[in-house]
Amino acid sequence: MAANPMSQFDVYRIGPEIKVGAFDISFTNASLFMILSTLSILIIFNLGSNKNSILPNKIQLLAELSYTFVSKMISDTAGSKAKPYFAFIFSLFMFVLFCNMFGMIPYTFTVTSHIIVTFVLAAFIFIGVTVIGFIKHGFGYLKLFVPSGVPAVLLPLIVVIEIISYLSRPISLSVRLFANMMAGHTMMKVFGGFVISLGVVGGWLPLSFSVALTGLEILVAFLQAYVFAILTCIYLNDALNLHH
């Protein structure tokens, strides 16, 4: 099991099989880490918001810094109109960040390394943003596909490209996160395997690589959560403030 670097992504049932109609909704290791991530988020932010002292303690500072960080990110990219979606983007950022970070602990499962999870998130964002765009601008939202200042000859081509790029947003958004997580974890596993197979004599080089990779992966874990959230903000900005 340990020899295969992909086995860390295996999903397996914990407890009995639960079926609702034709659908299997059994509790799995993925479910376990989703619950762990959301619980830790809720516990940390609940602790960080319970006491309101003028001089915040560490956990309150953490909660407030995260709040202002996400709030600033949204207002910078999507403007003040995006205020009602703050809670969603905050939850999204924290969920992806915590899932990524939980995956960095050895022997854990990385929820975000599964395309289905990231794709559901991305697709929900895509549909939500599209619905918001049509509610805010009606059919005028279709102007998004017609950039201004383009020669009439090129227009059919540009519109097709714009539509394809718009439709590929959920795919690019989900694949970016999933592929980053999967590639990083696979690489760490491969280098970890080299340490074992090369032994005491030659194992030091891959071990040092592993250490460096761990640092890099922690950076990537944060960065991908940030990218995921900021791309959501950018899509939301397109829907809220029609620029084209």
Place this chain on the structure above:
Amino acid sequence: MVKKIYFHSIFFSFFFIKETFAAESGGMPQLNPEFWVSQIFWLTLTFGIMYLVLSKLILPKISDNLETRKSQILENIEAAEKQREDSDAKLKEYDEIIFKSKLEANSIFNQAREKAIKDISAKRTVLDQQIDNEIAEAEKEIDILRKKAPEKINKIAIETSSELLQKIIGAEINNSSITAIVDDLSKRNGDKYYGN
């Protein structure tokens, strides 16, 4: 509603993918659709609950905390500014009081000095007068003494010379004749002794 339709479409797409990737179980576990429904279900559940709790309970509290801190800091800054102004005003007042009291002290000192000078000069004139009087009296006494001096000297001279003559001659001599001689001598030599 949109979400529901969306999930339905995802579910239906599984059935096709399941056939395609059935043999792929040795490759990427991510493409094995066995637990996709379970993952979607648990993701929706956990993320939904987290979103609700965060948006309804926790985030408003954090936002409130930040707001109260901001307003409290502003208030504190205002209070500090006010206190600074107060202390500035008090410092000015204090400076003024010090200046005034300095002036007052100066004037009191000047008054005291003038008074002392006056007193001294008054006392001096009185003393001067007294001294003058005393000098005048002393001069008078001296004058009197001076005037009386020749007479006394004459008398002493007469008595001395009468006794002297008596001892030398051994006979009583008439005082009046000696007096006449002494008077005559003193009148002649008086100028030499007294400078009159």
